[in-house]
Amino acid sequence: MPRALLIVLDSVGIGGAKDAPAHGDAGADTGGHIAEACAAGGGGRAGLRQGPLDLPHMTALGLGLACEASTGRMPPNLDPKGALRGAWGYGVETSKGKDTPSGHWEIAGVPVAFDWGYFPDTLPSFPEELTAALIERGNLPGILGNKHASGTAVIDELGAEHMRTGKPIVYTSVDSVLQIAAHEETFGLERLYDLCRIGRELCDAYKIGRVIARPFVGSPETGFKRTGNRKDFATPPPSDTILDTLTKADRSVVTVGKIGDIFAHRGTGKEIKPNGNDACLSAAIAALRDLPDGGFVFANLVDFDSEFGHRRDIPGYAAALEAFDRRIPEIEAALKDGDLVIVTADHGNDPSWRGSDHTREHVPILSFGRGVAQNAIGRRESFADMGASVLRHLGVGNPGKGMSWL
Numbered sequence: 001m002p003r004a005l006l007i008v009l010d011s012v013g014i015g016g017a018k019d020a021p022a023h024g025d026a027g028a029d030t031g032g033h034i035a036e037a038c039a040a041g042g043g044g045r046a047g048l049r050q051g052p053l054d055l056p057h058m059t060a061l062g063l064g065l066a067c068e069a070s071t072g073r074m075p076p077n078l079d080p081k082g083a084l085r086g087a088w089g090y091g092v093e094t095s096k097g098k099d100t101p102s103g104h105w106e107i108a109g110v111p112v113a114f115d116w117g118y119f120p121d122t123l124p125s126f127p128e129e130l131t132a133a134l135i136e137r138g139n140l141p142g143i144l145g146n147k148h149a150s151g152t153a154v155i156d157e158l159g160a161e162h163m164r165t166g167k168p169i170v171y172t173s174v175d176s177v178l179q180i181a182a183h184e185e186t187f188g189l190e191r192l193y194d195l196c197r198i199g200r201e202l203c204d205a206y207k208i209g210r211v212i213a214r215p216f217v218g219s220p221e222t223g224f225k226r227t228g229n230r231k232d233f234a235t236p237p238p239s240d241t242i243l244d245t246l247t248k249a250d251r252s253v254v255t256v257g258k259i260g261d262i263f264a265h266r267g268t269g270k271e272i273k274p275n276g277n278d279a280c281l282s283a284a285i286a287a288l289r290d291l292p293d294g295g296f297v298f299a300n301l302v303d304f305d306s307e308f309g310h311r312r313d314i315p316g317y318a319a320a321l322e323a324f325d326r327r328i329p330e331i332e333a334a335l336k337d338g339d340l341v342i343v344t345a346d347h348g349n350d351p352s353w354r355g356s357d358h359t360r361e362h363v364p365i366l367s368f369g370r371g372v373a374q375n376a377i378g379r380r381e382s383f384a385d386m387g388a389s390v391l392r393h394l395g396v397g398n399p400g401k402g403m404s405w406l
């Protein structure tokens with residue numbers, strides 16, 4: 001029986017979305033702009049990387065062709081010029097939001113047709129009743145922040161005051177999120193998680209997708225740094241995803257990285273949550289080696305988004321792409337005959353763009369495996385075609401959305 005591995009490179013969009021102007025993102029193109037910056041000499045950092053974007057494996061898997069099909073422009077250094085291996089195309093998001101749950105749920109067969117709630121970019125950002133209830137139920141002396149912010153900037157700004165006063169830093173973004181940052185040692189990690197559980201209950205009324213714990217360490221003298229103990233408290237998908245369908249069909253499911261959180265731990269099988277792209281990819285490859293026939297591994301690599309996209313760090317993003325690309329042969333070596341791999345993304349996060357938020361973009365769809373013929377699968381009108389293709393490949397009927405290209 002065949003097996004499948006789906007890897008989401010979080011935020012590695014490839015531009016071209018027709019509805020980008022509605023999000024303020026007309027022209028945003030994560031992959032294309034990184035390649036252009038690198039070719040123009042703007043993607044280098046001493047000790048990290050220099051020169052044109054070097055992605056030989058993803059180029060041979062059709063990344064440049066997917067970019068060209070998406071935007072009409074072939075990014076520098078991504079033209080395969082020779083033999084391709086695998087099937088390539090790009091996906092259009094039908095969900096309204098450009099957030100992580102919308103992207104992942106749609107990939108897994110559940111496009112998000114409803115509107116999430118969002119907190120306005122005002123001061124304060126949160127409704128008074130919500131703030132008051134959080135303070136009361138969380139037994140807090142108050143909160144700091146209460147605004148749209150970048151998570152690293154807001155702990156630099158308010159970390160010292162947080163340590164002094166014991167007030168957690170509560171902030172949001174253009175996404176449907178309520179984020180709570182607190183010091184792991186002075187506030188306490190478990191106390192932060194408990195506070196987020198309270199926040200989760202309070203946020204349901206506002207249709208907020210996620211409450212996110214953002215623990216950090218450090219001191220005013222040394223500066224503050226977020227730790228790997230981030231935890232997302234998500235609302236569950238409104239109907240069965242491919243994870244539910246596979247679980248009900250008694251298939252083996254392994255989820256790596258943020259996937260468990262994103263799907264509110266429903267149908268997520270064995271969850272593995274190491275810290276960082278490299279460790280998550282290692283875990284996904286190890287899971288694939290042990291995966292029984294008919295099984296499915298679903299992995300998310302979040303560093304592209306959280307460490308480089310939101311931080312608008314082009315050299316860092318380029319280096320992370322190159323690090324992933326170098327390990328593609330390792331993925332291929334773990335494959336058995338009949339296995340299917342799909343590499344894709346959930347939204348964009350153009351590091352050359354203004355602000356620090358996600359960008360509305362198409363996503364690449366790169367599919368490979370020994371039995372996967374070289375093929376152009378073209379423009380897919382929903383990310384859900386990926387989930388549908390996984391189910392078709394695994395021989396499980398699709399009760400949900402999406403059209404398989406297989």
Ligand SMILES: O=P(O)(O)O[C@H]1O[C@H](CO)[C@@H](O)[C@H]1O
Nearest residue numbers: 149150151152173175177310
């Ligand atoms: O700036 P940080 O805290 O990384 O926040 C980012 O992370 C959130 C969840 O992915 C997004 O909504 C964005 O605001």
Ligand SMILES: [Mn+2]
Nearest residue numbers: 010011100346
């Ligand atoms: Mn994401």
Ligand SMILES: [Mn+2]
Nearest residue numbers: 305306310358
């Ligand atoms: Mn993000």
